[in-house]
Amino acid sequence: MPIDREFWSRTSFYNTKFDVPEWQCPTCAKSMLRLVRESLHDLDDASSVRNSNSESWDPGQDTGVFSCLFKCQNNSCKETVSVCGEFDTDRVGEYGDYEKRYYPKMFFPAMLMMPIPKKCPENVADEIRAAFLLYWCDISGALNHLRKSVELIMGRMKIPKMTAASKSKPITLHQRIDIFRKSDKDLADRLEAIKWLGNFGSHSAKAKQKQFFDACDLLEDFVQTHFEKRGKRIVALTASTIKKKGR
Ligand SMILES: [Zn+2]
Secondary structure (H helix, E strand, C coil): CCCCHHHHHCCCEECCCCCCCCCECCCCCCCEEEEEEEEEEEEECHHHHHHCCCCCCCHHHCCEEEEEEEEECCCCCCCEEEEEEEEEEEEECCCCEEEEEEEEEEEECCCCCCCCCCCCCHHHHHHHHHHHHHCCCCHHHHHHHHHHHHHHHHHHCCCCCECCCCCCCECCHHHHHHHHHCCCHHHHHHHHHHHHHHHCCCCCHHHHHHHHHHHHHHHHHHHHHHCCCHHHHHHHHHHHHHHHCCC
């Protein structure tokens, strides 16, 4: 299942009843998280404290940091998720009232931004989870974890790290992917694309976000095809269904 780009592109919320996104519990992946409103605390940062006494101060310039808790709505789970980040201030609504807009920079435990297939090797899944943790504060770092997962996939496939001639001379990730390309060109291309996305961070936040979503989709598809055998399972299911129908 591709990552929900529209949902995860939203990286802020106002503390109003209908504005907090319906983030899913990362532990049970069944219920939504609810903001524990009394846990939300914020304080002005140093520049707001310094400037708030000046005559030119506008409440719309107010910035600072916050922390809060979210609780899972599933009674058999009841996970608590801790969130921290920063805020700025914006005019909202019909009357242009000032409201604080909160930007989470860390969720702990990390959000599950897309399901990780069951047969995904555990060390690869760990890198994906680490990418989801960093997404909020360091997308380049998150992309680096997705790139690292490609290295781990190469290891899982027993593609050598060192040249046969010299055990001390490492083979680059690109060369390792080329070795795998001899057995499956399409899947090797997918890994190479993730590697490129992980290598070069774009300058704008929007472009970085797109790079991250693209890498997630490519990696998810690779894991589904290679480890879960999704295509082969569907072909077998199709064949056995047609056979039962007597064709
Ligand atoms: Zn839960």
